[in-house]
Structures are given as C-alpha cells and as structure tokens.
Amino acid sequence: MTTPKATTHVTQNEALIFERSQTGRCGYRLPALDVDETPIDELIPSNLRRDDDLAGVPEVSEPDVVRHFTRISTWNYNIDLGMYPLGSCTMKYNSRLNERVARIAGFANLHPLASERDAQGALEVIYELQQHLAEITGLPGISLQPAAGAHGEMTGVMIIRAYLDARDGEASSKRRVMLIPDSAHGTNPASAHLSGFTVKTVRSTPEGQTDLDALRDLCSAGDVAGLMLTNPNTVGLFEKNIREICRIVHDAGGLVYMDGANMNALVGWARPGDMGVDVIHLNLHKTFSTPHGGGGPGSGPCCCTKELEPFLPVPRVVRGGDGFKVDYDQPESIGRVKAFYGNFGMHLRALAYILTHGRDGLREATEAAVLNARVIAEGLTSDYERPFSDPPMHEVVFTDKRQGRKGVNTLDIAKRLIDYGFHPMTIYFPLIVQGAMLIEPTESVGRQEIQQFVEAMRAIAREAQEDPELVRTAPHTTKIGRLDEAAAARKPILRWKPEEKSATA
Numbered sequence: 001m002t003t004p005k006a007t008t009h010v011t012q013n014e015a016l017i018f019e020r021s022q023t024g025r026c027g028y029r030l031p032a033l034d035v036d037e038t039p040i041d042e043l044i045p046s047n048l049r050r051d052d053d054l055a056g057v058p059e060v061s062e063p064d065v066v067r068h069f070t071r072i073s074t075w076n077y078n079i080d081l082g083m084y085p086l087g088s089c090t091m092k093y094n095s096r097l098n099e100r101v102a103r104i105a106g107f108a109n110l111h112p113l114a115s116e117r118d119a120q121g122a123l124e125v126i127y128e129l130q131q132h133l134a135e136i137t138g139l140p141g142i143s144l145q146p147a148a149g150a151h152g153e154m155t156g157v158m159i160i161r162a163y164l165d166a167r168d169g170e171a172s173s174k175r176r177v178m179l180i181p182d183s184a185h186g187t188n189p190a191s192a193h194l195s196g197f198t199v200k201t202v203r204s205t206p207e208g209q210t211d212l213d214a215l216r217d218l219c220s221a222g223d224v225a226g227l228m229l230t231n232p233n234t235v236g237l238f239e240k241n242i243r244e245i246c247r248i249v250h251d252a253g254g255l256v257y258m259d260g261a262n263m264n265a266l267v268g269w270a271r272p273g274d275m276g277v278d279v280i281h282l283n284l285h286k287t288f289s290t291p292h293g294g295g296g297p298g299s300g301p302c303c304c305t306k307e308l309e310p311f312l313p314v315p316r317v318v319r320g321g322d323g324f325k326v327d328y329d330q331p332e333s334i335g336r337v338k339a340f341y342g343n344f345g346m347h348l349r350a351l352a353y354i355l356t357h358g359r360d361g362l363r364e365a366t367e368a369a370v371l372n373a374r375v376i377a378e379g380l381t382s383d384y385e386r387p388f389s390d391p392p393m394h395e396v397v398f399t400d401k402r403q404g405r406k407g408v409n410t411l412d413i414a415k416r417l418i419d420y421g422f423h424p425m426t427i428y429f430p431l432i433v434q435g436a437m438l439i440e441p442t443e444s445v446g447r448q449e450i451q452q453f454v455e456a457m458r459a460i461a462r463e464a465q466e467d468p469e470l471v472r473t474a475p476h477t478t479k480i481g482r483l484d485e486a487a488a489a490r491k492p493i494l495r496w497k498p499e500e501k502s503a504t505a
C-alpha cells in the first residue's frame with residue numbers, strides 16, 4: 001500500500017484550488033449594496049448576463065489562495081532560481097534595472113496612436129536602439145518590428161526576395177532556392193518555405209563546419225537566392241570560413257542571411273556585416289535582456305546592408321529636421337509585418353541593457369559567456385563524449401555515447417539533472433548529432449555555479465556506470481516523474497470538473 005500522499009509533503013502534494021473549496025468560505029466581504037439594483041438590470045441586457053450562480057468557482061480564504069499559488073509556483077524552475085543551461089536558446093538572467101526601465105510610466109502608458117509630437121521620447125528610444133544595433137551588427141538598415149526570432153527570419157527572407165525581384169525582374173522567379181545547413185534551427189526552413197522558397201540542405205563536415213564543396217556544388221545551379229546560416233552554428237562552433245562562404249554565395253548571385261539568435265557569442269567582438277552577411281535577425285529576448293520563455297512578447301529586429309534597406313518594413317523611425325518621425329514613404333518596402341512599431345517594452349529593455357553595459361561591458365559579457373561554455377567543455381570531456389574537438393563558443397555539445405553502453409540515454413541524463421536542482425540542457429538538438437546534449441551556461445553564472453553544474457553532470461556519469469537504473473527512472477525529487485508526453489500533448493485535460501456524486505451517496 002502506498003502512503004497517502006497528502007501526509008508526505010505539504011508543498012509537493014498541494015491539491016487543486018477547487019479541491020480546497022468549502023461552501024461559504026470567502027476571502028473578502030463587501031458592504032451591503034446601498035443603491036437600487038434595478039438600473040443595473042436595465043443597463044446590462046439579459047443576454048450578456050450569466051444566469052448560473054457562479055457554480056464551481058472555488059470558495060477559499062485569502063491564505064488558502066496565497067499558499068496555494070505560492071506552493072505551486074515552487075514546482076516551476078525559473079531563471080531567478082538557478083542556471084538554465086539550454087543550448088541555442090540563450091536563457092540568461094535579466095537585470096531588474098531593465099525591467100524597471102520598461103515600467104517607467106511615461107513609456108509604459110504611452111498610447112500607440114499618440115501623435116508623433118507627443119511620442120518624441122519613445123521614437124528617440126527606437127531610433128537610438130537602431131543605431132546601437134547597427135553598430136553591433138555592422139549592418140546599417142534596421143527594423144524593430146518583428147516580434148520574434150522566427151518573425152525576423154521571415155522578414156529578412158522576404159527582403160531578400162523583394163531585392164532579387166527588383167534586381168533581376170522576371171528572371172528572379174528562377175532564383176527560388178534557399179540553402180540551409182543540416183544543423184540549422186527548424187525555424188529557418190519554415191521561414192524560407194513561407195516566403196516561397198524551396199529549401200536545399202547544405203551538409204556539415206565531420207568537424208561541425210559548413211561543407212564548402214557541398215556549398216559550391218549547390219551554388220553552381222544558378223537558382224540560389226541565398227543561404228541561411230547560423231554563426232556560431234548550432235553545434236556551438238564559429239564558422240571559420242564565413243568570409244569564403246559569403247563569397248561563394250555572392251558570386252552565385254545570392255545573398256547571405258544570418259540567424260543571429262547566437263549573437264551572445266559575438267557582441268562586441270565580431271560583426272556579421274564585416275563577415276559579408278547581408279541580412280540578420282537578432283533575438284532581443286535572448287541576447288539583449290528580455291525575459292524569455294513562456295511565450296511572452298519577444299523581439300526579433302531585422303538588420304541589413306544599405307543595399308537592402310529600401311525593402312525594410314514600414315513605417316521606419318527616422319530622424320527628421322526637428323526631431324524623430326515615423327516614415328511611411330518607402331515605395332520598395334515589403335510592407336508592415338507587425339502592428340505599430342514592434343514590442344516597445346523589449347526595445348526599452350534592450351537599450352537599457354546596452355547602455356548599462358557600455359562597449360566594454362558588452363565585450364566582457366561575451367567573453368564570460370564563451371569562457372563559461374569552455375569551462376564546461378573542459379570539465380565534462382573526461383566523462384562525456386564530445387563529437388567536435390574545436391573549442392566551443394557560447395555553447396557546447398556532448399552525447400550519451402558512453403552512457404548508452406549501460407542503457408542510459410540523453411533523456412535519462414537530462415531528467416536526472418532535475419534531481420540535482422538544475423534545469424535540463426537542450427536535448428536531441430541539433431539533429432545532426434545523435435543523442436545530443438547542448439549546453440549554454442551564458443555569462444550570468446559564476447564560477448561556483450558552473451562548478452556545481454559540472455560536478456552534478458559528473459556524478460550522473462558515475463551513476464550511469466554504477467547504478468544505471470537510478471538514472472533511467474529519474475527524476476526522483478519532483479512532484480511527478482516521467483510524463484506520458486504524447487498523451488499530455490494529444491489528450492490534454494484542460495478543465496477541472498467536479499466529481500459526479502454517486503446515486504447511492
């Protein structure tokens with residue numbers, strides 16, 4: 001017999017709020033209504049009023065509510081609790097100061113339809129952020145409109161298409177192939193496809209770099225519109241041949257799109273514009289201090305060369321004779337991709353992030369992000385298989401090859417990490433690495449926490465040798481263990497229903 005759960009752990013066995021309900025219990029009391037109720041009946045038509053008596057709403061006290069939600073909040077892992085070593089998605093601590101800036105009432109309460117004259121300060125924020133991002137990427141044309149990385153990708157790819165149409169006229173329809181490396185993030189082919197391109201895959205070499213011969217081969221057909229490249233790529237390596245890669249694509253009449261989601265490895269040190277890249281998106285919610293995850297608002301600015309600038313979305317925020325203005329007069333623009341000017345709160349956070357770091361601070365953050373990844377690479381090489389030997393940039397990939405001999409796989413290792421108090425790393429991505437574990441510590445962990453993480457991973461490697469079953473059945477310290485993830489996705493139960501009272505009761 002199992003022990004009744006409710007007695008084992010108050011916090012972990014919290015019931016549903018509905019199950020805490022007791023008839024008549026209430027968190028507040030309002031004074032009796034001292035006005036006539038009839039006019040309300042007349043004011044709100046009966047078809048807009050509910051006709052039940054709020055049946056099923058939990059009846060609970062204030063401490064019931066506070067404790068319930070506080071307890072369930074402790075089941076969630078979050079960036080303020082500890083390290084979040086996801087690879088590819090930079091998940092770093094976001095400074096409270098930037099949150100504060102985003103809440104400044106004059107900005108937060110500004111109506112998006114406010115006149116240009118009344119919104120000069122906000123337009124200046126947008127303009128100034130554009131200038132900084134232009135300096136950081138080496139690409140002068142910028143739109144802050146896109147609301148996510150994938151949205152920025154699509155904007156960039158649409159710009160490439162519009163540019164080719166303007167340059168080649170009718171002949172442009174023959175250039176509809178977008179080249180994408182096999183290590184790429186899944187959003188890249190999706191963006192290319194949505195913008196009317198056919199995707200062809202570029203092989204990676206065994207060292208994890210883009211295969212130049214394969215690229216030359218694909219470019220020789222004359223139908224290439226461009227290449228979408230992530231640098232550092234999704235195995236965490238800097239594409240050493242980036243200049244040559246850009247030259248090959250340009251010589252074939254195509255353009256180079258860079259997925260800038262991994263900018264955390266480059267800011268202040270290397271500029272895509274200097275490498276030959278034509279257009280890039282940034283993820284403000286990865287590199288530039290916006291809380292990331294949970295589907296909250298994001299921002300994926302699109303930055304491009306002077307040549308591509310006329311095709312950027314409208315409106316553009318520009319500097320006029322007497323202040324800043326919103327410019328719709330861009331006849332070659334691909335049009336609008338987002339209401340108003342993008343997610344302005346993210347622009348404020350990003351500008352605060354850039355200004356509080358300053359030039360040196362941004363360089364230091366990049367150095368620390370790369371150093372931390374390298375410390376992990378060094379620390380785990382004796383216990384885990386590393387498929388690529390080059391020093392990693394901001395993220396490093398390992399595999400479960402050694403643990404696999406004992407029947408312990410990547411999923412098991414990730415689940416066991418939860419027992420050690422860490423959020424799991426990215427698993428089974430990139431797809432080209434079998435049993436991949438992609439780890440990105442970011443700059444926002446100190447030496448001590450990095451060491452704890454390394455020790456946890458090494459302890460798991462030992463367990464995999466000595467007690468594989470312990471790892472295979474992890475996690476052991478959470479409210480629930482392994483979910484039936486397919487059932488959870490396919491047959492989600494989204495609504496609580498009171499238990500049917502049995503007829504005999």
Ligand SMILES: *Cc1c(COP(=O)(O)O)cnc(C)c1O
Pocket residue numbers: 088089090148149150151185187188230234259261262283298300
């Ligand atoms: C996160 C990410 C994206 C997509 O960004 P979203 O904001 O999630 O749409 C694209 N490419 C890479 C490499 C990423 O890491």
